[in-house]
Amino acid sequence: MKALSRQTQRPPLFKKQPSGLSLAWQVSRKFILMSLMTVSFLTSLSAFSKSGEALKSLPVQDGGRIKPYDSFSKEMLEVIYGKQKYESRDASEIVLTWMLSPQSWVDKKIFEVRNHQILTALNLPQEQRYFSGGELFNTDGFRLLREELDARRQTKEKLNPYFQAIQRLENQFFMFQEIASGKMLKVLPPKDGNAWVSIAEMPTEYQAKFRDIAKAFIVYIGEVAKVGDGSSLESAGQALDTAVLGFEDAARAINPEAYSHDTKIGMEVHYNYFHPFRWAYMFYFLAATMILLVWILSKEILMKPAWIFLALGFALHTYGFVLRMFIMGRAPVTNMYETVIWVSWGVILFSTVLEMIYKLRIFLFSGTLVSLFALVIADFAPAILDPTLQPLEPVLRSNYWLTIHVMTITISYAAFFLAFGLADLGLFYYFRGEAKNHEKIRTIVMGIYRAMQIGVAFLAPGIILGGIWADYSWGRFWGWDPKETWALIALLGYLAVLHARFAGMIKSFGMVATGIISFSLVIMAWYGVNFVLGAGLHSYGFGAGGVEYVGAFILIHFLMLLYVTILRRGQQKNLKT
Amino acid sequence: MTTPIVQKKTAILKKFNKPLASLKLAVFIILSLAVITAAGTFVEAKYDSFAARKMVYDTWMMYSIMGLLIANLVAVMVDRWPWKKRHASFVMAHVGIIVLLFGAFLTMKFGLDATMRVPIGESSAYVQSSEIDLVVYSSFDGDRYTKIFEKEVDFFSHPPSAAKTFDVPAAGEPIKVVDYKKYVLPSRRVIQDEAGKGGAGLRFQIQNRRVNVIEWLVQTKAQTLATHDFGPAQIHLGPLPEKGKLKNEIYLSPEKEGLKYIVFYKESEAPGKKGFLKEGEVFDPGFKMPMEFRVLRFLKSAVEDWDLQDMDHPTPLTTSAVKIVFEGKDHWVLLNDMVKLFSNNAAYLLTYGNRRIDIGFPVKLKSFQIDRYQGTMRAMAYKSVIEVPGVGEQLISMNEPLKFKGLTVYQASFQEENGQPVASIFSVNADPGRFFKYLGSLIVCCGIVLLMWFKQLDFKIAKKMAPKAMDNDGAKK
Incomplete structure (x- = not known):
């Protein structure tokens, strides 16, 4: 469902496979695409200036920081409905109407429940995903579930997915109530202290100011729903903006210092709508397509647009990364989503460097594909890879060693990911026939070897830096914490491969095979520890979900490898006889 | 210049050294290390870090592999003797690992890794280490107790049983430890004291x-x-x-x-x-x-006792317990708890718990503060203001420890009661291996940088040494 709704936002050209087209068409199409994208860029950049948008930038205190109302509403809708839009309406509209007229939402099916055990406990149909508040919460079943959760909390044991799902249900219940009652939305800075005041608890004069926003908002969404000539919508939007700015001025007057986040808030709203990483992977896709065309059509000239697309993608990728860094005031490498972004960035970096040295195109091709793959996953799995901007746990704060060790270790994963991508390509060529693709395989194996060397050269110091950080914060260099241990296991895996290669124990096919197999160690260290093992001091990065997909991903690769190995054995036997 | 005899000697040495220096052995060692440590992480996920340590990381299997690793590293360097310039990165990476492991050995052997709990406004000079001791005191008048037995016990790895008891000599019959439970959920129970010696x-x-x-x-x-x-x-x-x-x-x-x-x-x-x-x-x-x-x-006349519920894995509420038999009576003692035992002519006090070590100076906790993220209960930072004689007042927070008399005092966590912090938990460490660990790390990293530097050269050597390996195997067919 998520995939479909996102798909529609893309330029339609994206869907077609542009292979086998004439060069002229290709080039002209490239320009059409470029101009299309430029237009979309500009429109999304100008999101600020459109009327009716000021509400999105209203500062709200939530989750330990000041964020724009836009981010707040998106996160709330995500918790309750599991998406950032409801029936193609923006979260900022939906969430405010929860507060302004909660009664009109009573029968709407806005609560997402995915866990089948919970649905069984509540006597609700298994195939349904969305339910109304009445169906879920006015039941004995819900009360029993909460008691069960409380009992579980008493034991202080870890919550398994079932209890996590109850916890989410409880959250959905409370959040909706708190928003509806106006207690959740904290929009007024205090005179002193740092706890902001919610709409329900504001002094009457500010309540009145907020009522102006509410009135203008109702008129505005009425106009949005209408199919008019646009002029009345424009004026309604302006009226809403004026009301919002009026409120902001009043709020700023209370405590100008606490209300001085304009730049960051503007940036965050821009970040919310710009989707830099989505743009980046689209460009990577184009770059990969171009390189593919270079091979298929044997047109060397197409390398130039490939480089241009890559550069554009990389620039946007970097831009998004810097934006997150600016908004949060820290390097964004503290949760799974952020490391995926960072690793895919590193993949492009390493493949570009290798490409510049060896000029074999294969590096760039696999690099763009791997990065594209990682970014697409990050974009389509927000429930597992949480893209929201969250403050840090105490132990992670104010320490540059943290940032350095995490960045060093994860950048090594980028090199191993690249080796994995290359190994996949190598496997493909083995599948196509070893003899005729001999040269390509040779290149690929060299690339795998290089990428592994780069990876080891970052991972070993990264683990040591992690030790230094642990020594610095906890007073112990090495404590067999699962996260650090698995990083070490991955390092050992690749060291074994490099030594075995050196000893002549593994050859070209062995490098391709180990390139794939060893990467499962990286997946374990990177994803598995947090999502499968779920133990240890690095618990701040923990999450749940997606295990079956990741498991299937690894399994499919192992099966492919097995298939090609058997195929190759057969060929070799044939050659001998 | 070396004489022919010396050359011959080194030749013999190298011959014997060869199998130990083999790359295949290295690959085997690396892979076994990976497999064993991986098993350790699964043990930790199922149980806890203590179990992983006892069952995997601090075992003879692990030590043997480490020993073999060092032997292999030394042997391979001897094998390549005399070293040339191109060996620099190889030697540095390997020497670095040995130095690093030496540092780790020093820490394990002579280091201190303990915790200290100080209630707000109070002071303490004692830390608790992870070693567990069984201590018995005896008294004839019931007032003054003298220590008659003290021994480190590892019941986790070597649990006592009815058949294989752990005995503490006493005046008459020995005090026997007959059972050990790794994970029990205790709940307190008060029962009538048959002997009539307890309080009300x-x-x-x-x-x-x-x-x-x-x-x-x-x-x-x-x-x-x-x-x-x-x-x-x-x-x-x-x-x-x-x-x-x-x-x-x-x-x-x-x-x-x-x-x-x-x-x-x-x-x-x-x-x-x-x-x-x-x-x-x-x-x-x-x-x-x-x-x-x-x-x-x-x-x-009442005595306190424990109702113990067996668990198959640990939770934050479980603890370990030992069963004591003395004068025909059973007593369960929880970790860090004690029991009084009476015979006809003597009283004994048996304690079972983490070793308490006097660090030689008192740490007074003047105040403790939790900074929270604005508008939430989410902790942002913990800070303790402590007072140590000779240092004065000092602020300790996450990542900002106090270093004093060879010890480092870190802010680890805090204890809460009814939503209010009541005590600060410090981690107190002494790490004599620190210098070697950092030195080893530095050498390893330099070696890796050099490796990247010389990678072209390295590649050529590899080609010369194992032409079959670097050659494409597909090409030969």
Whole structure:
């Protein structure tokens, strides 16, 4: 469902496979695409200036920081409905109407429940995903579930997915109530202290100011729903903006210092709508397509647009990364989503460097594909890879060693990911026939070897830096914490491969095979520890979900490898006889 | 210049050294290390880090692999002797690992990794380490105790059983440890003391519209005071005082005639309500807030015991326990708890728990503070202001420890009661291997940088040494 709704936002050209087209068409199409994208860029950049948008930038205190109302509403809708839009309406509209007229939402099916055990406990149909508040919460079943959760909390044991799902249900219940009652939305800075005041608890004069926003908002969404000539919508939007700015001025007057986040808030709203990483992977896709065309059509000239697309993608990728860094005031490498972004960035970096040295195109091709793959996953799995901007746990704060060790270790994963991508390509060529693709395989194996060397050269110091950080914060260099241990296991895996290669124990096919197999160690260290093992001091990065997909991903690769190995054995036997 | 004899000697040495220096052995060692440590992480996920340590990381298997690794690293360097310039990165990476492991060995052997709990406003000079000791004190008069036994025990790895008991010599029959449970969920229970040597026990209920609590009060021995502090009021079981302390207090005392009570009030030192209570009886102490005080159970002689529920994996509420048999009686002792044992002519005190070490200076916790993210209860930082003689006041926070007398005191966590922090938990470390670990790290990293530098050269060497390996195997067919 998520995939479909996102798909529609893309330029339609994206869907077609542009292979086998004439060069002229290709080039002209490239320009059409470029101009299309430029237009979309500009429109999304100008999101600020459109009327009716000021509400999105209203500062709200939530989750330990000041964020724009836009981010707040998106996160709330995500918790309750599991998406950032409801029936193609923006979260900022939906969430405010929860507060302004909660009664009109009573029968709407806005609560997402995915866990089948919970649905069984509540006597609700298994195939349904969305339910109304009445169906879920006015039941004995819900009360029993909460008691069960409380009992579980008493034991202080870890919550398994079932209890996590109850916890989410409880959250959905409370959040909706708190928003509806106006207690959740904290929009007024205090005179002193740092706890902001919610709409329900504001002094009457500010309540009145907020009522102006509410009135203008109702008129505005009425106009949005209408199919008019646009002029009345424009004026309604302006009226809403004026009301919002009026409120902001009043709020700023209370405590100008606490209300001085304009730049960051503007940036965050821009970040919310710009989707830099989505743009980046689209460009990577184009770059990969171009390189593919270079091979298929044997047109060397197409390398130039490939480089241009890559550069554009990389620039946007970097831009998004810097934006997150600016908004949060820290390097964004503290949760799974952020490391995926960072690793895919590193993949492009390493493949570009290798490409510049060896000029074999294969590096760039696999690099763009791997990065594209990682970014697409990050974009389509927000429930597992949480893209929201969250403050840090105490132990992670104010320490540059943290940032350095995490960045060093994860950048090594980028090199191993690249080796994995290359190994996949190598496997493909083995599948196509070893003899005729001999040269390509040779290149690929060299690339795998290089990428592994780069990876080891970052991972070993990264683990040591992690030790230094642990020594610095906890007073112990090495404590067999699962996260650090698995990083070490991955390092050992690749060291074994490099030594075995050196000893002549593994050859070209062995490098391709180990390139794939060893990467499962990286997946374990990177994803598995947090999502499968779920133990240890690095618990701040923990999450749940997606295990079956990741498991299937690894399994499919192992099966492919097995298939090609058997195929190759057969060929070799044939050659001998 | 080396003489031919020396050359011959080195040749022989190299010949014997060869198998130990083999790359295949290296690959085997690396892979076994990976497999063993991976198993350790699964043990940790299923149980806890302590179990992983005891079952995987701190075992002879692990030490042997480490020993083999060092032997292999040394052997391969001997094998390549005399070293050339191109060996620099190889030698550095390998020497670095050896130095690093040496540092780790020093830490393991001579280091201290302990925790210290200091309640707010109090001070402590003791830390708790992870070693577990069984200590027995004996006394003939029941007042003065002398240590008669102290030994480190590792019941996790070597659990005692009825067939293989762990014996502590005593004057007569030995004290036997006959069972060990890794994970038990304890709940306190008070029972009648058959021997009649324990103090009194009282189970009471305080109830009004807002409060309803049921608690046990047990005297450690007769004539001592056991107290339960509810904040606005205190309940004591023990000798009755003449005057109050200007607090809301209820004193209960087991007298010959029965359970006597006296109530004191905040407003006056003079005793207020007094009388006798029986099991099941209720009275209103007469505080400003009306309440009922009910005696649920009264035992003239009571002992505390534990109800233990076996668990197959640890939770934050579980602990370990040992079963002691002495003079035909069973006693369960929880970790960091003690038990009193009586024979006809002597009393023993047995403690089972983490080793307490005097660090030589007291740490006083002046204040503790939690910074929270704005508008939430989410912790942003913990800070402790401590006072140490010779240093004065010092602020310790996450990532900002105190270094003093070879020890480093880190802010680790804190203890909370009813939503309020009551104590700060520090981690106290001494790491004699630190220098070598950092040195080894530095050498390894330099080696890796050099490796990247010389990678072209390295590649050529590899080609020369193992032409088959670097050649494409597909090409040969």
